Amino acid sequence: MIQQIPADLMSRRRQSSVSTSRHTNAKPTKASQAKCVQVSKPVRLDTLLTELMFEILEHMDLADALRFRLVSRYCADVVLLAPSILRRLLRHVKAPLPYSPKPIQTLSGREVLSLCRRAFGLEANWKRKLDKVKANGFLSLHRPYHVTLAPGGRYLITAYRSRSGEEHFISLFDLENKSGPVMLASCPTHSSVESITVTWMENKGRQGIAVNWVRQLPLEKQATQSRGTETVVVFIPLETIESLGDPNYVQTDSPWEVLCSRQWKASHVCVSMANNVLAVGISPNTLSFYNLEDGRKSSSKLAPLPHSAMPDPMIFAVKLMCDGKILIVRGEAGHSSQLNLHALEAYEVPGWGTSQANAVPNNCNYIHSNQNNYTISQMYRRQKTCDNPSTEEIIEASGYLPTITISVESSPPHKGITQYRLFPTRDPTSTDASPKFGYSWPITVWTGHYAEHDK
Numbered sequence: 001m002i003q004q005i006p007a008d009l010m011s012r013r014r015q016s017s018v019s020t021s022r023h024t025n026a027k028p029t030k031a032s033q034a035k036c037v038q039v040s041k042p043v044r045l046d047t048l049l050t051e052l053m054f055e056i057l058e059h060m061d062l063a064d065a066l067r068f069r070l071v072s073r074y075c076a077d078v079v080l081l082a083p084s085i086l087r088r089l090l091r092h093v094k095a096p097l098p099y100s101p102k103p104i105q106t107l108s109g110r111e112v113l114s115l116c117r118r119a120f121g122l123e124a125n126w127k128r129k130l131d132k133v134k135a136n137g138f139l140s141l142h143r144p145y146h147v148t149l150a151p152g153g154r155y156l157i158t159a160y161r162s163r164s165g166e167e168h169f170i171s172l173f174d175l176e177n178k179s180g181p182v183m184l185a186s187c188p189t190h191s192s193v194e195s196i197t198v199t200w201m202e203n204k205g206r207q208g209i210a211v212n213w214v215r216q217l218p219l220e221k222q223a224t225q226s227r228g229t230e231t232v233v234v235f236i237p238l239e240t241i242e243s244l245g246d247p248n249y250v251q252t253d254s255p256w257e258v259l260c261s262r263q264w265k266a267s268h269v270c271v272s273m274a275n276n277v278l279a280v281g282i283s284p285n286t287l288s289f290y291n292l293e294d295g296r297k298s299s300s301k302l303a304p305l306p307h308s309a310m311p312d313p314m315i316f317a318v319k320l321m322c323d324g325k326i327l328i329v330r331g332e333a334g335h336s337s338q339l340n341l342h343a344l345e346a347y348e349v350p351g352w353g354t355s356q357a358n359a360v361p362n363n364c365n366y367i368h369s370n371q372n373n374y375t376i377s378q379m380y381r382r383q384k385t386c387d388n389p390s391t392e393e394i395i396e397a398s399g400y401l402p403t404i405t406i407s408v409e410s411s412p413p414h415k416g417i418t419q420y421r422l423f424p425t426r427d428p429t430s431t432d433a434s435p436k437f438g439y440s441w442p443i444t445v446w447t448g449h450y451a452e453h454d455k
Contacts, residue, residue, distance in 0.1 A: 046074045053078045062088050080110060089116060090385045091393070095123035096402075097383040099151035101200050101207050101238055104387045115383075118153065138181040142171070150198045150209050151379070155241070156181075157211055159193045168192055170211060172236065177245055184244040187234055187256045191215055197273050199380065201235065203259065203293055208237040210259065210292070212273050217263065229269050233260040233278055233292060259292045270328075274320045274380040277349075281328055284312035287359075289349060296352040300359040307366070308332055308341050316342075317374040322381045322401060323438045324349055325362065327422075329374045329406060339368040339411060344420060344443055363441040365420070370411050377405040391432065398424040399437030410447060419446045 045053070057065050057079065065085050069076040079085055090097070090104060090112060098118045100107065107115075146159035156173040170193070171186040193213040201210040210233055217228035234256040243249045260278055270281040278290040285302040305313045314333040320326055326349055331342030345361035382400040385393070394400070401424035410416045422439040430436035 045072070050078065050081070054082050057082045057085055062092060080113065095119040097385065098122075098153055099200060099383050101152065104384070140171075140173070140183070142169075144171075146193060146196050148196050148198050151200055155209060157196060157198050157209075159189065159196055159213065161192065170196065170213060170234075172209070172211075172241070174241070174245055179247070182245070184241060185236065185251075185255045187211075187254070189213060189215060189232075191218070195271070197271055197378070199273055199378070201273075201276060201292070203235055203276060206237045206239070208235055209241065210235045210273060212271055212278065214269060214271060216267075227267050228263055228265050229267065230261070230263045231269060231271055231278075231280060232258065233273065235259050235292075260290050262288075262290070268314070270315055270318045272318045272320045272326070272376075272378075275322070277320060279318055279320050279326055279349075281315040281318040281330075283314045283330075285315075287318070287326065287328070287347070289352075291352060298350040298352050298354050300347060300350055300356040302330075302347070303358045303360050305330065305341070305343055314372070316372050317376050317406070319376040319378075319404065320349070320380065321346070321404065321439065327376065327404065327406075329376070331369075331372075333372055337370065339370050342367050342369050342372075344406065346439075346441075363439075365441070365443045367420075368411075369408060369418075371409045374406060374408045376407075377402070391435065395426065395432070395435050398426065399435065401437050401439070404439065406443075414447065416448045419448070420444070421446065 057068065060068065062085070065079060065082070066089075069079045096119060097115050100111075100115060102111075104112075140158065140160070142158075142160040143163070144158035144160040148157050149155070150157060154174065154176050156175055157170060158173065159168070159170050161168050168189045168191055169186045170189055172184045173181055174184055175181050193215045195214045197212040199210055201208065203210070212231060212233045214229060214231045217230055236255050236257070240255045244251060244255065262280070264280075264282055266282050268283055272279045273292075276292045278292055280288045280290070282288065285304075287300040287302065289298045291297065304311070308331070310332040313330045316329045316331070318326060318328045325346045327344070327346050329342065329344055332340035343361075344365045344367065346363040347359055347361050350356050350359075379402040382397065382402050384397075384400055389397070403424065404422040406420040406422075408418055408420075410418045420443045422441070422443055424437055425440040427436040427438055
C-alpha cells in the first residue's frame with residue numbers, strides 16, 4: 001500500500017539520503033521503497049506563491065520569460081510584477097528611453113512596459129520615416145498659443161488667454177489621467193509670453209516640473225519708450241502633480257512656486273534651463289547664470305566676434321550642456337538678402353559668484369547664413385536604463401550624453417532645413433575606472449530639402 005508523503009518531505013528526504021550514503025552496500029527493502037514513492041499531482045501555476053514564480057522567472061532567459069506572458073492572464077500579471085524581468089528588460093533596451101521622473105527601481109511593471117513601448121514606437125517611426133503618425137486630440141476649453149511637452153510625454157504645458165483676451169495663463173495637463181486628458185493647474189503670466197521652456201528638475205530634494213517663460217514688458221513711461229523683457233521660472237513638485245490628479249483632492253494654495261524672476265532692459269533674450277541652473281543670453285555679449293536652488297549667480301562678457309563687421313552681434317540661441325559648458329549661436333543680424341557671419345561656440349560656465357570679462361570660446365565653428373531662426377534640442381541628459389549602471393554600461397551609452405541638434409532654415413536658393421549636430425564622445429585621456437565624456441568638434445552639417453508639394 002502506497003503511503004501519503006508527509007508535509008516535511010524535504011527534510012526527511014535529506015535525512016534518508018544521508019543515511020543511504022553511509023550504507024551504500026545495503027539493498028533497499030520493499031517497505032523502504034514504498035516509503036520513497038511520492039504521488040505527484042498536477043499543480044496549477046496560479047496556486048503557487050508569487051515569490052516562487054519570481055524565482056522561476058529569474059532562472060529563465062529574457063526571451064522565454066517574455067513569451068511566458070502568453071500562457072495566461074495570471075502569467076502575464078506575474079511577469080509584469082517580476083523585478084528581475086523588468087530590470088533585465090530595461091537593460092536590453094537599445095532605443096533611447098523617455099525620461100522617467102521616478103527612480104527605475106520604484107517603477108511598477110506597467111510603467112516600465114509603457115517606457116519600453118514608447119521607446120520602441122519612436123525608434124520604429126524614426127527608422128521607417130513614416131509620412132503619417134498616430135494623432136489624438138482633446139478639447140482644452142481655452143485658446144492656447146504655445147504648446148510644449150515635458151520630457152517623457154505625459155504632461156503638457158500650454159500658454160493660453162481667456163476668452164475675453166485680457167487674462168493670460170500657463171496650464172499643466174495630464175494626458176494619461178484615468179479620466180482622460182485633464183488640466184491640473186494654471187498660473188497667471190499677466191501678459192502673452194514669447195517662449196516656454198519646460199524640464200524636470202530636482203529642487204531642494206524634491207522632483208518636479210520647472211517652467212520658464214519669457215514675455216515682453218509694457219512700454220515704459222519714459223521718453224525713450226524702450227521695451228523690457230521678463231523671464232520667470234516656476235516649479236511644481238511631482239507629489240503635488242500626483243495629488244492634483246485625484247478628483248477628491250482639494251487644493252487650497254497655489255501649487256506653483258516662483259524660483260526666479262528677472263527683468264532686463266532688452267528687447268530680446270535667450271534662455272536655457274537644466275540641472276537647477278537658468279542661463280540667459282542677453283545681446284550683444286552677456287551671459288548670465290542663476291542657481292535656482294540658493295539664488296547664487298555669475299556672468300560672462302563675451303569677447304568680440306572675430307571676422308565680423310558688426311560691433312554688436314545678436315545672440316540667437318543658448319543651451320546648457322551636461323559637460324559643464326554652454327553652447328551659444330550668435331552673429332550678424334543683417335538683411336535676409338545677404339549671407340552673414342554666424343558662430344557656433346562653446347564656453348565654460350563660470351563659477352558661482354564670479355564674473356568673467358572677454359571670455360573666449362573653448363570650441364567654435366563659423367558659418368554663413370541669412371536666417372536667424374535657430375532652435376537647439378533641449379534634452380540635457382539621456383534616461384538611464386537603471387539607477388546604478390555599471391562602468392561598462394556608462395561607457396557603452398557614452399555617459400548618457402544626448403546628441404545636440406541645432407536647426408535653422410536653409411539659406412536661399414535652397415528650400416529646407418539645415419542641421420548642425422554635436423555627437424558625444426569619450427575623452428581619450430580618461431581611464432576605464434573613471435571615464436569622462438564630452439562632444440566632438442567640428443560640428444557635423446546635414447541639409448534636408450522640402451518636397452515639391454511643400455515649397
